[in-house]
Amino acid sequence: MSSARMPTIFIPHGGGPWPFVDLNGRFGEEEMRHLREFLEQYPGTLPQRPKAILVITSHWEAPVVTLGTSANPPMYYDYYNFPEASYHIQWPAPGCPSLAPRVAELLHQAGFATDSDDQRGYDHGTFVPLKVMFPKADIPVLQMSLIRDLDPARHIELGKALEPLRDEGVLIIGSGMSFHNLRKLRQPEAAAISQPFDDWLQEIMVLSPACREKKLLDWVCGPNARIAHPREEHLLPLMVITGAAGTDPGRVVFNGLFGNAWITGVEFCNACCGQ
Numbered sequence: 001m002s003s004a005r006m007p008t009i010f011i012p013h014g015g016g017p018w019p020f021v022d023l024n025g026r027f028g029e030e031e032m033r034h035l036r037e038f039l040e041q042y043p044g045t046l047p048q049r050p051k052a053i054l055v056i057t058s059h060w061e062a063p064v065v066t067l068g069t070s071a072n073p074p075m076y077y078d079y080y081n082f083p084e085a086s087y088h089i090q091w092p093a094p095g096c097p098s099l100a101p102r103v104a105e106l107l108h109q110a111g112f113a114t115d116s117d118d119q120r121g122y123d124h125g126t127f128v129p130l131k132v133m134f135p136k137a138d139i140p141v142l143q144m145s146l147i148r149d150l151d152p153a154r155h156i157e158l159g160k161a162l163e164p165l166r167d168e169g170v171l172i173i174g175s176g177m178s179f180h181n182l183r184k185l186r187q188p189e190a191a192a193i194s195q196p197f198d199d200w201l202q203e204i205m206v207l208s209p210a211c212r213e214k215k216l217l218d219w220v221c222g223p224n225a226r227i228a229h230p231r232e233e234h235l236l237p238l239m240v241i242t243g244a245a246g247t248d249p250g251r252v253v254f255n256g257l258f259g260n261a262w263i264t265g266v267e268f269c270n271a272c273c274g275q
Contacts, residue, residue, distance in 0.1 A: 159243020
């Protein structure tokens with residue numbers, strides 16, 4: 001058992017393989033630098049080295065919660081129309097099949113069905129940000145799917161079931177984007193369109209646990225919500241992380257432009273009060 005409670009965090013993973021290949025100006029250099037610096041520096045803020053990392057990725061949906069149980073997950077290049085070099089990126093972090101039974105146990109106790117997939121590779125919601133955060137690729141990673149129904153309430157409850165892992169040395173990461181409208185992302189008007197929802201999200205993440213959950217359940221009532229998320233799969237990892245937060249306060253740990261849109265990262269920890 002770990003002596004320190006791990007935080008839990010929702011990170012924006014950016015667009016495609018943005019940190020590792022020349023994208024020919026697709027995203028702004030200053031925007032990419034800002035997000036990269038945040039991801040690089042974040043592990044240094046952790047209370048201890050994680051025993052394992054559980055990643056809830058917005059790029060994997062399944063009928064029931066599914067765990068990637070390969071001991072050596074391959075790379076899964078789930079993006080299109082990027083330079084050839086982006087299909088040769090490697091991040092050989094070991095899988096963590098030994099954690100899967102514990103995760104399944106917690107989920108079954110909460111009434112969730114689970115499945116496993118020993119062929120699933122690291123998708124870019126996992127390997128892109130984690131390659132920046134943990135470049136040595138020496139911490140075991142268990143990748144977890146969303147539930148295909150995309151129900152906010154179920155995903156918050158899913159997160160609540162996972163909370164005990166934080167006291168067992170596991171870093172729980174939700175990987176998504178707080179703005180995910182690909183038709184608008186790189187347009188000049190993206191900043192103005194994304195800012196109302198982004199401001200709203202920042203405001204509710206620092207509310208009490210009951211209030212932030214209530215607001216998230218009604219996220220479609222947020223300003224420009226369906227413009228920010230025509231489909232909510234990139235917001236659902238935040239629901240899971242909010243559930244896993246328990247009663248811990250939240251704080252915004254990243255905010256900036258990416259592809260002209262405002263995006264936010266949120267951490268929950270028992271040391272966040274007053275920060």
